[in-house]
Amino acid sequence: MKLVYADNAATTEMSERAKQAFLDNIDNYGNPSSLHNMGSKAAQVLDNSRERVAKALGCESRELYFTSGGSESDNWAIKGAAISMRKKGKTHIISTAFEHHAVLHTLESLEKQGFSVTYLNVYEDGYVRTEDLKTAITDNTGLVTIMYANNEIGTVMPIAEIGAICREKGIIFHTDAVQAVGHIEIDVKKQNIDLLSLSAHKFHGPKGIGALYIRKGIVIPNLMDGGAQERGKRAGTENIAAAAATAAALEEALTDLEKKNNRVSALRDKLIDGLLKIERSRLNGGISPRLSGNVSVCFEGVEGEALLLSLDLKGISASSGSACTSGSLEPSHVLLALGLPHEIAHGSLRLSLCDFNTEEDVDYILSVIPEIIDRLRDMSPVWETIKANEGKR
Amino acid sequence: MKLVYADNAATTEMSERAKQAFLDNIDNYGNPSSLHNMGSKAAQVLDNSRERVAKALGCESRELYFTSGGSESDNWAIKGAAISMRKKGKTHIISTAFEHHAVLHTLESLEKQGFSVTYLNVYEDGYVRTEDLKTAITDNTGLVTIMYANNEIGTVMPIAEIGAICREKGIIFHTDAVQAVGHIEIDVKKQNIDLLSLSAHKFHGPKGIGALYIRKGIVIPNLMDGGAQERGKRAGTENIAAAAATAAALEEALTDLEKKNNRVSALRDKLIDGLLKIERSRLNGGISPRLSGNVSVCFEGVEGEALLLSLDLKGISASSGSACTSGSLEPSHVLLALGLPHEIAHGSLRLSLCDFNTEEDVDYILSVIPEIIDRLRDMSPVWETIKANEGKR
Amino acid sequence: MAYSDMVMDHFKNPRNVGKIDDADGVGEVGNARCGDIMKVYIKVNENIITDVKFNTYGCASAIATSSIATEMIKGKTLDEALKLTNKAVVEALDGLPPAKVHCSVLAEEAVKAAIADYYKNMGIDKKIDIPCGDEHCCCHRHDK
Amino acid sequence: MAYSDMVMDHFKNPRNVGKIDDADGVGEVGNARCGDIMKVYIKVNENIITDVKFNTYGCASAIATSSIATEMIKGKTLDEALKLTNKAVVEALDGLPPAKVHCSVLAEEAVKAAIADYYKNMGIDKKIDIPCGDEHCCCHRHDK
């Protein structure tokens, strides 16, 4: 059976170069804090990796802190910024309704602590409007946290504009760029970003490592207190092999990025076109700007999990809503934020491609999905009703 | 040149079995939250790894949460317990003066938030006294956090007794067992431990992963908010390969543990005996109970870093105080907690052996150290003074 | 969340899928908002369920529970069929993930609703206890 | 924290280690509590430092800075030697980690203290500005 991995927004396979960098350092096991040679060798790799990741973001090495992943970076950035802004008497935060749970649940915990949060509308097309941001800002606003690109529907936010607005108002701007780093050209300086979260496993790097960029001049307290690692800002013995693999993966991802993106977005568009030929299907989120690999569609009368598992039986790995919440019975908060009714949101499918995918993959998916949809609709009382109503009209 | 790694308390080499488990899963890259087959395969390895680690500690799988390491586990346990106890109106915490910085700095941050902390004396021998604990407990005490074994001097605390006292008083008991897990037989149930931190890279597992045991019935809020991973208690895409390697490393470490400990402690004792033959040297911390691999000595008239680097030039990796603080000018807080004067604490050396070390390693160390000490003392004005004063007596 | 082989078998090859145009009783439970609707059709002859079909909109376990529940009542008397419990459905499937147990409740309800409909059509006044039969039953009521 | 090759060279093979029993000036700075003491001995002939030795208790960079500082003043006039700055010492060593810059300050102090001692022994009243010469100088004063 052909196997197609089309769940790259959930996590990616490590690239060969990333694996190699990991393996090259698996025996470079010294503790970078140690003074001996084993320690220095580890410290050198750590420094070098940090420099390379920093360069890829357009920041200085000393503005980049390795963490355990995107969730930690988000928690650190937002909880840290909240504590800092409270010291200045500010308690209002602006975000969007379709952030990742690492941001949303963090904001909820802050709301319990007396912060107020405005969740900007993302409309039917999944884009934040900068005018809405401007309107939402008050004298009490200390932090804006808006994701770079949405993990479910792939829409890309106007980050540079948001950055400019925040910088002008002196408001800290954090962006959860977990889905964007390695997929979109980023320059934190030009884009006026103060805090940026990334996670290596989303760009063919290893799991369990991420980073937080903290602009020089922005001071936030630690989430992880302890040893003097990461210049005293993030305790924990460093994962050298993973840091090296992260740098390798990111460099590789950014090499010929435009070319890769053109190829992948052509695949994406072919997939979207094919899927939208199925009756009563719709694309979730606007088409441009959109992550080059993201396809998110809803099929009426079909439930997402049954669709997913049917695809899985055909060797296709996909997701419905986001992977994290797919165990639950609620349709994805992202799709609801777009204003989709529950019954339609239940029928969502996310196929997320990467540059490892081929045209054959797309053709295979397109050859398989229609019959699955047919089969599921054939046994669906919801579909029966839809058809019956159609007949009446 | 012979190479001897004797800094296993800072970090260890991955064992072959741990590496194999890691490599076996490096392509098992699915997201365990995903519903497809790639996801289930990853979830199975995660569940299996969790079970094996839980079994090694004597707890249930659902009481064990993977984290990014010892520091995160300590931060989560202590900050979490602090929030929970504050809800019950309690604000007093008991700890010791020689905890790892992951605990101490966390406690300091809590002190700034209105908690009060009693740091128990560890005396000259580096052992906490349970009578002191009993005396320190008040009606306001909500948490006791005492390390299982000290990372610098290897002394092992009376954990079961402490556990019994806390359980009787209804006080949450956390132990930072980062130096103990994989080296000492632990049974969290028998020992009445409520929260236990571990870190894989201290027992030949990978870096960047650890765990927190949270006894069923103990409720602490999350440190890492976000996705539903780890049953909603610790967000972040799971590091499957590292979890598998952690389980493999821990099982291996505990196999024939007593035999290994006997062998390693014989090496340790030979090393201690040899080093104490050097004039004006002393062992830091009592000899029993002590981690089987820990040798911590002070040499008067010699500064630790110069000693370390001299050893490094001979191929021996060691540490002075703890690795994390060795960049600083202050002597280790652990040695100061034992009551050692600064000038003596500056001359500390930690050699930490593991079961990969051999008798030849010990012989080599012993053949090298005396001449290094002689050379450094020969150019030391402090040593000159010591000798001059001796002459006077 | 891993499904048992039984669940996967009934999801892949659901038994009794379809409709019965001249059904003696039809029961529909769940709602689209919640992500699952089950519709069960029965033919009854001398108190025996001689034929049963279902249509289901929902997740894999909703389909599998419908399939197995219809199997479990086929050829049974109405009284036997009324003894069907969601627990029996879960057991017959070798277990369900906790988040999916509500599907087995729906299956029990759908069967009971079909039988209730049959009695109603027959003009027989028989009280049937449906765990959560009304249309507005909230999505999460079955999770607890 | 990585030392330059120069630091390692001077640590491994420190120049001018030892004492001068009939020194014309001796300067000792630092204290054991802080982890470093430097003691510099000089022989002076017609205002020229003809010989210099040091003894140091301290870390690798304390030893290296002592070594290079003594090299830098050997054969120099006293006035030239007094111009020695910690910055020059750091540069001569191709840099020091930030946490270790204080060692270079100590080295400068030790040299100046030795020269001051020489002047005192000679009965010459000359004011020498020692950055942080008193014995009770706190360990961390040089860190900033």
Ligand SMILES: Cc1ncc(COP(=O)(O)O)c(C=O)c1O
């Ligand atoms: C006693 C103790 N606690 C906590 C830690 C922190 O562990 P990690 O570096 O894995 O975060 C260490 C090791 O550095 C340790 O020795």
Ligand SMILES: Cc1ncc(COP(=O)(O)O)c(C=O)c1O
């Ligand atoms: C937008 C976004 N933010 C944060 C995260 C969390 O990253 P991680 O799972 O590496 O902690 C993810 C992925 O799960 C994501 O897609």
